[in-house]
Amino acid sequence: MIYSNPLRGPSDVASWIAEGPVQFGTHDDGGPGRAADGATALVLSGSLDAEEHGDHAHWTLWCPELLPDHVRISWDFRPLEEPGLAMVFFAARGHGGEDLFSSSLSPRTGFYPQYHSGDMDALHISYLRHKYASERAFRTCNLRKSAGFELVAQGADPLPPADDAEGLYRMEVIKDGPRVAFSINELPLFSWTDPGPDPLGGGYFGIRQMAPLKAAYRDLRIEKL
Template sequence: MAAQTETVQWKLGEQLYQNPLSGEHDVSDFIMEGQAAISFPQRRMRMENVLDPKLGQQANFVFWCPVEFPDSIAISWDFWPIREPGLCMTFFSAKGANGEDLFDPSLAERTGIYPQYHHSDIHAYHVSYFRRKEADERSFHTCNLRKSYGLHLVAQGGDPIPSVQDAAGPYRIQLLKWKDEIVFKINDMIVFQWHDDGTAYGKRLEGGKIGFRQLAPMIGEYANLSIHALERG
């Protein structure tokens, strides 16, 4: 696992997508895998499990934005942690292993169970943040970047978001992907940066879809999702 220390210089290009995530109409075309309750008590999207956390992976879920995005984009959203323990994750550059659309009917069914996303027939990068599920995650807060197929941990950095009892929010999260460079930021602070050489962990992933995942019994709120084309500055 290696992280780059040189800061990537970029600029935001055309806005490709914008969604306030403020009501049911904003996510009427989103696709749920697994079972979850989506509500908007503060005019921002609240996600929580409906199945008993004792069911383990079966209680977790993924909520996908249906839009296909090009390569080299900047993804940003506001985040509020409401209840822990749990964990939040964002998938990006998600496609079928052979380039199929993520929802191609030829792909295996997915229901929120983690191995279906890292050892099945799709490829994706995914960032996990606000990792408060297990005791070691709660005692030492990190954000992790993984690349799948294969669940490769490729970059890691300290998570600046405090636990729920001290969290104020919103925390502005930004995920930048410029070709083979990935940068993850919280409130404009770089958490990690990684260069995908396209060799060590398989070919570089391009384009695809984004989705939000939570581990039960986490409750999180999200707003102001924005995706821009990313250009070298």
């Protein structure tokens, strides 16, 4: 185990780095987002009105641990209120090798172009794409490599809408050198191997949502392969 976090409530992410208007909560009333054993889950949502603030209502939340390459990253997830989009960043670092939080990089405020076409490199998987009608009509999980916003792999999205979700769903990312694989509840959704001479290595892990999505998270585990 390299890093673990129960994600039971806001205090568990007090040291995480928020970029943009993220709002923290806890689901502890026995409803959606509560695990079978009764444990609570961390609830994340946006604090700004999506219609009023548009693309500036979205946010990113970074785990402060610098991770090595060759890891398995897993966590529980459940959508609570839609529409919206959920994604994760990993292998994130400054373009040119700088630390992701170096003062030499441009400030980030949750505005998406800062992450996919700015001065940082990362891989990111959007695994709940229910923000727009076109995404809900044909649901996919997308893997992109940035900077550059290059779509490199795609698979089906088996997550149901929030009204149909039951319990928490186990998400898993494998980052093993040039290879990336993604699964939900042990169902493989895609596997991709970077064909380039310089695949991304270690870096930071972050959670991102597009407002007005409200979602529950629990039991983050990062393990060495």
